[in-house]
Amino acid sequence: MKIMEEIRKSLKEIVKSLISEKKVEYVLGFEEGTLPLKSVPFYIEKEEDIDRLIWNEYCNLNLVKFLLEEPHGKKIGIILKTCEIRSLIVLINEKQINREDIIIIGVPCSYGIIDFNKVSKLLGGKEFSEFTKHGNDYIFKGVDFEKTIKLQDILSDSCVYCKDKKPIEYDYLVKAPNEFKNIKEEDFDEYLDVIEFEKKTPKERWAYFKKELEKCTLCMACRNACPLCYCKTCFIDQNQPQWFDKTDDLSEKMLFHMTRAIHLAGRCTGCEACTRACPEGIDIHLLYKKLRKMTKDRWNVDKIGLGEPSVMGSYKMDDPQEFMVKED
Amino acid sequence: MSLNKGENTMVDTEKSEKIQVMIADENWEPKIIAFLCNWCSYAGADLAGVSRIQYPPNVRVVRVPCSGRIDPLFILKSLQVGWDAVLVSGCHPGDCHYISGNYYARRKFSVLDDLLEFIGIDKGRVNFSWVSAAEGEAFAQIIRKVTERTRKLGPNKIFKEER
Numbered sequence: 352m353k354i355m356e357e358i359r360k361s362l363k364e365i366v367k368s369l370i371s372e373k374k375v376e377y378v379l380g381f382e383e384g385t386l387p388l389k390s391v392p393f394y395i396e397k398e399e400d401i402d403r404l405i406w407n408e409y410c411n412l413n414l415v416k417f418l419l420e421e422p423h424g425k426k427i428g429i430i431l432k433t434c435e436i437r438s439l440i441v442l443i444n445e446k447q448i449n450r451e452d453i454i455i456i457g458v459p460c461s462y463g464i465i466d467f468n469k470v471s472k473l474l475g476g477k478e479f480s481e482f483t484k485h486g487n488d489y490i491f492k493g494v495d496f497e498k499t500i501k502l503q504d505i506l507s508d509s510c511v512y513c514k515d516k517k518p519i520e521y522d523y524l525v526k527a528p529n530e531f532k533n534i535k536e537e538d539f540d541e542y543l544d545v546i547e548f549e550k551k552t553p554k555e556r557w558a559y560f561k562k563e564l565e566k567c568t569l570c571m572a573c574r575n576a577c578p579l580c581y582c583k584t585c586f587i588d589q590n591q592p593q594w595f596d597k598t599d600d601l602s603e604k605m606l607f608h609m610t611r612a613i614h615l616a617g618r619c620t621g622c623e624a625c626t627r628a629c630p631e632g633i634d635i636h637l638l639y640k641k642l643r644k645m646t647k648d649r650w651n652v653d654k655i656g657l658g659e660p661s662v663m664g665s666y667k668m669d670d671p672q673e674f675m676v677k678e679d
Numbered sequence: 680m681s682l683n684k685g686e687n688t689m690v691d692t693e694k695s696e697k698i699q700v701m702i703a704d705e706n707w708e709p710k711i712i713a714f715l716c717n718w719c720s721y722a723g724a725d726l727a728g729v730s731r732i733q734y735p736p737n738v739r740v741v742r743v744p745c746s747g748r749i750d751p752l753f754i755l756k757s758l759q760v761g762w763d764a765v766l767v768s769g770c771h772p773g774d775c776h777y778i779s780g781n782y783y784a785r786r787k788f789s790v791l792d793d794l795l796e797f798i799g800i801d802k803g804r805v806n807f808s809w810v811s812a813a814e815g816e817a818f819a820q821i822i823r824k825v826t827e828r829t830r831k832l833g834p835n836k837i838f839k840e841e842r
Contacts, residue, residue: 549797557799586752594756602759606752609794613751616790641797642790649789663790666782668772674792676766676808678820 358458358525359406362430365456365523369428370398375454378428379417381410387482388465392417406430411464411507413624415439415578418448428454433515437620438578440520440657447581450657457518459527462502462534463510466623468632470505474498503534508636509623510534514541520657542644548637560605566631567604573635574611576628579618586610612638617646617662620654709829711738712757713766713822716746718776719811720768726815734819735826738766745769747780751791754805758837764804764829768821771809781809800837803828 366378382393382403390410395401414429415438421427431439436457442448470491471477479491487502503511513533518524533539540546548556571587574580587595587607595603619639626636647653649671652662715721721742727734743749746769754765767788775781788807795805806825810818 553796553799553801555799556797560798594752605798606755606759609755609798610752612794613787613790638794638797641794645790645793649793650786663783663786666779666786668782670782670785671789672772672785674789674807676806676821676824678814678817679824 375426375428380404380430413622430456432460434622455521456523457521458525460516463506466507564604572628573625576624616642709763711764712762716769719770722812723810723818727818730815732819734822737826745780746784763835766806768808768810
């Protein structure tokens, strides 16, 4: 796409000025991976590296995670989309990162990013070695097949239902030639998939989660991809008390995913890095999206801005409590 | 009588005949774990005992400093190891010994409650209530209510079945 090239061009200019003026120690972006349609995080330290910087629809990691490893006081530039900026804001609010240390280069999001679990599902698990694109058609070629897939079929769910295309907090903003729109052209509800799911019977809902979570191998890829999962010792790794037996039991998987979801209540910003990171292709995003819908419905907190109190760390006297058991 | 894995997980309305048979077979009695806050609900339970108010013996009490001390993980873990229902009880809003512990707890509980309902676990497995130190009768009533509800739901096969 032409627009992507233009974004890349202006990104390069910004990064170049940041590095040549020594405003940052490095800029965090993406470079081309060794496999087709793969990108890897890229630490740009020297001016001659800048040409390797890429920006496109398969830059699908949440780079904020990498900032957590850096000591306070180190100046870092980072290229982020809106949902990732929101997760950075949560980390700044939780005093994990200093706002002054980070120079945010905000990029308006185009249609969104690709979920490779969807690609491999559509290709029937086959591996592709080549791809070309014509507009919104992606042509995947492998050893003995060739398949054309439309972009809207492989977009990450977070992007399909995203209405949040413009960066909210930034130091530099990349100018997008046009105002970007969602791939769905008509007006839609952001939480449409959750609302649809809630209409099902409890039995159907349980059957769905059971089917999905049975695939889990407790590999912790979701936890490791999530920028908001930064505990030094995760509850699943604790051994005093030991909350988890090391078994391949569905109840363990349920317990892990439910507890992780509760830990992310009011914090998850919906970048869905966890869903894309899952090697088993588990559709875990519904849990987190439900939490976001819930905080909105219950406490009227939609998305947390810089300096606002956290949802679970604050309260109102008249919070709804209709779920409480009352005496007769 | 054993249940097939994957069948009849957690639907209160469409309870299968198999469960009914099983309940009759094994003289099953619900087992309920209750997390009571030290300052109100535990004292309420104490008052119920001192006043000789009758309530079902199906409840086992864990005393905690405050309802804000309850991690949702405790509740999920209780269900996993096979308790048929969980009751969490604390001071009425505004009465917390630690000023605001129960307000934070209320937010945590509503998240857990919604999430459990969302994944299809029936309402009634996890119960929350406010009981003050002066409400012995109210405590007994809540225990009666929760025990009855759990009896209707049948044995907890949510996580236990998988173990």
